[in-house]
Amino acid sequence: MKKHWGLMTLGVVALFAMPIAGQAASIVSGGNTTATVNLEEDVNSDIEITSAPTIDFGTAKITASSMTLTANSIDDPITVKNPGKTSGWNVTVNSDGFKNGTGEVDLGATLNLDGGTPTPEEASNQSTAPTAPSTVAVDGTGADSNVFTAQIGAGMGTWTDVFSTSDVTLDIPAGASTDQYTTNLTWTLTNGPA
Amino acid sequence: MKKWRWAASLLVGLSCLGGWWQTAQAESNHYSVRAVLPSNQVNKKLTYFDLLVKPGKTQTVTVRINNKDTKSHQYDVTTNLASTSDAGQLVYNQTVKNPDASLQFNLATATSKVKTVTVPAKKAKLVNLKVKLPEKQFPGIALGGINIVQHATADKKSNKQSVSITNQFAYTLGIQLRETKKLTVKPELNLLSAEPLQVNYQNYVVAKLQNSRAVIMHDLKVNSYVTKQGSDKKLLKTVKENMTMAPNSHFNFALGDGSKALAVGNYTLHLKASAENGKYHWQFTKKFTVTQTKAAKAAINETGANTNWTLVAILGGVIVILIAVIVWILMRNRRKSK
Structure with a gap:
């Protein structure tokens, strides 16, 4: 009896310990802590995109009728780290098509990344928030869609664009053959005249 | 009761493990790029190139790729003409095959071709691109983007997902060239x-x-x-x-x-x-x-010409057969009970 309570306690402790471990890892990978306040522009750091969502649509079988899949899980937001550059930035995303194993069949699908919510890593972030469009449709043509934009003077520090699973869907037109499909999403951080 | 406790603790433990795996798999990016601004940069506060150039000269632009990963990576560096997407957005990272008829100076074709650069682990590398400027002065601005893409590392996950998605990270640095400091051209x-x-x-x-x-x-x-x-x-x-x-x-x-x-x-x-x-x-x-x-x-x-009629016919057939079988079983059972 006692042993079981011990196991449960271990489980609960693990529950709290894991997110901390995860955070520690992301700080190391970013190579950039936000502990110091530095008002001078850091010439040795760049505006970076450090993560993008990995979207899992699960194992639902694709059939010949039109269907909409809703994301099963999304593990990360879009994360942009800006060490204090004022010229603005923009994140776009494109897809190289939703192809089957041989690359011959394209699903003609559209990925919807709706309801992106810009959130500062630190609640005290005073800079003007970047914006995310309420609806984003990424088709397989390779055309880029804006997903996360900071105007000139906005989006300082670390900002994330958070998606909830219910707002990320995949529209599949009718006539698809039952198969497994893959796509490559390219997330591009652009610094340029807006 | 005991069994229930065991199951509960196991479930808690497992769910933690699941959470941990997700964190470990999180797709993150480990490189950054920068426009190394030359002396003829108009505004030094910008994070992209805005250069005052002279006709007939060759302009060198330098991009710094910083690989923070623990392994070496390859990067493709290409220059594209700025274009407009069908959504009405400025695009810097697409190849423009058929430039607009009004274009006088094509920045993309005037810049040195695709370069593949290898950057060792935890190192930064400078990449030089050369832009050959036309002899004749061009009006307004020439606008493009230098696109840097890290080669995808082949990690084909075995999966049962119907649609699986992999992420790739890219950077685009704008490059704006002008031959007069003050711009007077109006859009049309x-x-x-x-x-x-x-x-x-x-x-x-x-x-x-x-x-x-x-x-x-x-x-x-x-x-x-x-x-x-x-x-x-x-x-x-x-x-x-x-x-x-x-x-x-x-x-x-x-x-x-x-x-x-x-x-x-x-x-x-x-x-x-x-x-x-x-x-x-x-x-x-x-x-x-x-x-x-x-x-x-x-x-x-x-009207959906994509309707798969063969499939409809097969499904229809299967349903008819199923109904026939059910009816037959019901009839037989009724007869037996009598």
């Missing part, structure tokens, strides 16, 4: 054509809009509709704001929501536009015809 909008078109299985009428000047067109607002010739009834009314056009570029502005194709006939496109917060105004009308073939093509896809 033209309506090149109007016609029915199918985009991604949906039917639209598209207006091909052109910015024929060497300057970015900001805050483009378009208010448009289609009428049947000789009628005042507004069809496919579409209003769109906050669009931006690249210098010397065109894009297909789509009218309608794609749900309905126009019947065969003669139509007129009416289009009003403004830019730079209403500083510039334009107004266009253009006649166009929906012909039999164009209408038929659009209609076929509208």
Whole structure:
């Protein structure tokens, strides 16, 4: 009896310990802590995109009728780290098509990344928030869609664009053959005249 | 009771493990890039190139790639002309195969070709690109983007997912060249054509809009509709704001929501536009015809020619057989019970 309570306690402790471990890892990978306040522009750091969502649509079988899949899980937001550059930035995303194993069949699908919510890593972030469009449709043509934009003077520090699973869907037109499909999403951080 | 406790603790433990795995798999990016600004950079505060250049000279632009990963990576460095997407957005990272007819200086073809650069683990590397400027002075700005993409590391996960998605990270650094410090060129909008078109299985009428000047067109607002010739009834009314056009570029502005194709006939496109917060105004009308073939093509896809009739027939057959079997079993059981 006692042993079981011990196991449960271990489980609960693990529950709290894991997110901390995860955070520690992301700080190391970013190579950039936000502990110091530095008002001078850091010439040795760049505006970076450090993560993008990995979207899992699960194992639902694709059939010949039109269907909409809703994301099963999304593990990360879009994360942009800006060490204090004022010229603005923009994140776009494109897809190289939703192809089957041989690359011959394209699903003609559209990925919807709706309801992106810009959130500062630190609640005290005073800079003007970047914006995310309420609806984003990424088709397989390779055309880029804006997903996360900071105007000139906005989006300082670390900002994330958070998606909830219910707002990320995949529209599949009718006539698809039952198969497994893959796509490559390219997330591009652009610094340029807006 | 004991069994229940065991199950509960195991479940808690497992769910933690699941959470941990997700964190470990999180897709993150481990490189960054920077525009190394030369002395002829107009504004040193920018994070992209804005260079004052001279006709006939060769300009070197330097990009720094910083690989923070624990392994070596390869990067493709390409230069593209700035263009306008069909959503009315400025695009810096697409290859422009057919530049707009109004373009005088093609920055992409004037810049050294694709380079593949290997950057060792935890190292930064400088990449030099050369831009050959034309002898004749070009007006306004030449605008493009230097695109840096890290080669995808082949980690084919075995999975049972119906649609699996992999992420790749890229950077684009804008490159704007000018030969006069003060820019006086004003944007100009033209309506090149109007016609029915199918985009991604949906039917639209598209207006091909052109910015024929060497300057970015900001805050483009378009208010448009289609009428049947000789009628005042507004069809496919579409209003769109906050669009931006690249210098010397065109894009297909789509009218309608794609749900309905126009019947065969003669139509007129009416289009009003403004830019730079209403500083510039334009107004266009253009006649166009929906012909039999164009209408038929659009209609076929509208009514779902993709219905798989073989599948429907097989499914129908299976259902009929199933019903027959059920009826037979029921009859037999009834007979037996009697």
